[in-house]
Amino acid sequence: KRIIHLNTIDSTNTMAKKIAAEDGEEGTIVIAEEQTEGRGRLGRKWVSPKGTGIWMSLILKPSIEPTEAAKITQIAAAAVALAIRKVTGCEAGIKWPNDIILERKKVCGILTEMSAELNCVNYVIVGIGINVNGDMEAFPEDIKKTATSVKASAGKTVSRKAIVLYILREFERLYLDFIQSKSLQKSVEICKKYSVTLGNPVKIINRDRQIVAEAVDLTEEGELVIRNQKGELEKIISGEVSVRG
Ligand code: BTN
Incomplete structure (x- = not known):
């Protein structure tokens, strides 16, 4: 190569x-x-x-x-x-x-x-x-x-x-x-x-919304699973988001 x-x-x-x-x-x-x-x-x-x-x-x-x-x-x-x-x-x-x-x-x-x-x-x-x-x-x-x-x-x-x-x-x-x-x-x-994200609070920021949540898991496809403030689980695709600890 x-x-x-x-x-x-x-x-x-x-x-x-x-x-x-x-x-x-x-x-x-x-x-x-x-x-x-x-x-x-x-x-x-x-x-x-x-x-x-x-x-x-x-x-x-x-x-x-x-x-x-x-x-x-x-x-x-x-x-x-x-x-x-x-x-x-x-x-x-x-x-x-x-x-x-x-x-x-x-x-x-x-x-x-x-x-x-x-x-x-x-x-x-x-x-x-x-x-x-x-x-x-x-x-x-x-x-x-x-x-x-x-x-x-x-x-x-x-x-x-x-x-x-x-x-x-x-x-x-x-x-x-x-x-x-x-x-x-x-x-x-x-x-x-080796994740430093899982188990911790994260702020997910993209163009039209900001979510404060807990990072709970990664899916088999590598997406982040978060628990939002209503207690619901959501999948986050990396694309345009910025994640803050
Ligand atoms: C980031 O965290 O924002 C991503 C940074 C990526 C930097 C690398 S250095 C080699 C390659 N060439 C670039 O211009 N950027 C990436």
């Missing part, structure tokens, strides 16, 4: 989209030392300084329905949590649907983007951003309160290569299992085991 390693790029997700649209093969990886216009969810910016993190995008071409793309985010979250745990021994947690947490702070975000037409997926891009060896002093004030680095938790510089290797290994295993068995079960098990 092709790994494209760049020194600097606007965004590995943007680059991966271009490659995928021009017949880029499934399994192609774009990874950069620095992003000048790293993108986060909900139109946010993703700070991606040189040499300190893992800024990477995977190109996938699964035969799934567009509504299933969010499942790939769950596979990636499981793979990243496992990788950070294996390499550092730190207790990485998963904040549904797409953040990896160390000591209550965000260390990794996942941005899954897709191109589809007529109920067919052309490609899925899984963008993974991990703050590995970033110096927290250098972080902008507003991010400092909620973000951390792997290094800050591990107490020492951590090999980005080792983490990338583990992510790719675990992602491939879980992704192939999902494609072959058509079940997300293996990834959901891991997401449940």
Whole structure:
């Protein structure tokens, strides 16, 4: 498989989209030392300084329905949590649907983007951003309160290569299992085991409503089950929501 390693790029997700649209093969990886216009969810910016993190995008071409793309985010979250745990021994947690947490702070975000037409997926891009060896002093004030680095938790510089290797290994295993068995079960098990969301109150925010509720479970499809204030159970699909603890 092709790994494209760049020194600097606007965004590995943007680059991966271009490659995928021009017949880029499934399994192609774009990874950069620095992003000048790293993108986060909900139109946010993703700070991606040189040499300190893992800024990477995977190109996938699964035969799934567009509504299933969010499942790939769950596979990636499981793979990243496992990788950070294996390499550092730190207790990485998963904040549904797409953040990896160390000591209550965000260390990794996942941005899954897709191109589809007529109920067919052309490609899925899984963008993974991990703050590995970033110096927290250098972080902008507003991010400092909620973000951390792997290094800050591990107490020492951590090999980005080792983490990338583990992510790719675990992602491939879980992704192939999902494609072959058509079940997300293996990834959901891991997401449940390391969830920092389940059992806790959450605020679900989307365009037209805000719900305060308790996160109670993940379904087999990777959706969040909440108990709302009337005591009713509701399923939340990740799409456009923002979840706050
Ligand atoms: C989020 O939590 O908002 C998602 C952040 C995703 C960042 C990664 S870094 C590699 C890839 N390229 C981008 O421009 N964004 C993703």
